[in-house]
Amino acid sequence: MGLVAAALVMAGPAWAQDDLGIPVGAVAKAVTIEDLDGQPVDLGQFIGKKAVLLEFWATWCPLCRALEPNMAAALQQHGDRVEFIVVAVAVNQSKASIKRHLERHPMPFRVLWDTNGNAVRAFQAPSTSYVVTVDAAGRVRYTGAGEDQDIEAAVRAALRP
Numbered sequence: 627m628g629l630v631a632a633a634l635v636m637a638g639p640a641w642a643q644d645d646l647g648i649p650v651g652a653v654a655k656a657v658t659i660e661d662l663d664g665q666p667v668d669l670g671q672f673i674g675k676k677a678v679l680l681e682f683w684a685t686w687c688p689l690c691r692a693l694e695p696n697m698a699a700a701l702q703q704h705g706d707r708v709e710f711i712v713v714a715v716a717v718n719q720s721k722a723s724i725k726r727h728l729e730r731h732p733m734p735f736r737v738l739w740d741t742n743g744n745a746v747r748a749f750q751a752p753s754t755s756y757v758v759t760v761d762a763a764g765r766v767r768y769t770g771a772g773e774d775q776d777i778e779a780a781v782r783a784a785l786r787p
Contacts, residue, residue: 647750647758647769654678654760657744659713662721662728667738669711669745674764677708677784679777681735682751685719685727689755692773694733700777701734708759708781710735713745715754759784 648654656670672678681697683690701710712735714724721739728737740746749758752771759768759780768780 646752646771647756648748648766650766650769652766654758654764654766655748656764657748659745660721660739660741662714662725662737662739664721664739672709672711673760674762676762677704677781678711678760679708679781679784680711680713680745680749680758680760682715682740682746682749682754682756683712683737684715684717684754685724687754689771689773693755693757693775693777696775696777698734700781703778704781704785707785712737713740713751714738715746715751716741716743717754761786 654673656668656673658666658668661667669678679697679700681690681693697710700708712733714737716739721741724737724739738745745751749756755773755775756771757769757775757777757780758766761767761784767783767786770780
């Protein structure tokens with residue numbers, strides 16, 4: 627199922643970890659994507675060095691919008707120990723549309739652009755609102771999708787020794 631189709635059928639409850647995407651326990655691949663100015667960003671500067679939360683996101687995704695308050699609360703609580711990265715997927719949006727969206731609706735997270743789908747493939751992202759947490763050793767500790775995810779629990783899983 628494609629990314630857009632999966633996002634459209636996902637109006638129900640959140641999918642729990644182990645049900646989709648990269649397997650929990652797998653070693654996360656540190657791929658290179660871009661910032662919104664087109665500069666390369668190697669996710670290896672974070673993955674394997676500190677805990678990371680990645681959300682696969684789009685401006686048009688209502689489930690992503692619903693996750694924002696929980697993501698912001700987790701960032702406020704754990705932002706000194708966890709890198710929060712929003713991976714903007716290259717489906718029905720452009721860097722310009724993302725920049726316009728962020729001007730109107732600023733987010734406190736690092737927003738990166740997955741123009742070539744490197745991160746989508748590496749993390750086997752099935753949809754937008756897909757969240758992955760990775761511990762400091764680079765192992766996937768949580769995957770899930772949907773608006774009802776327990777982001778706090780996902781972050782705590784990445785912080786466990």
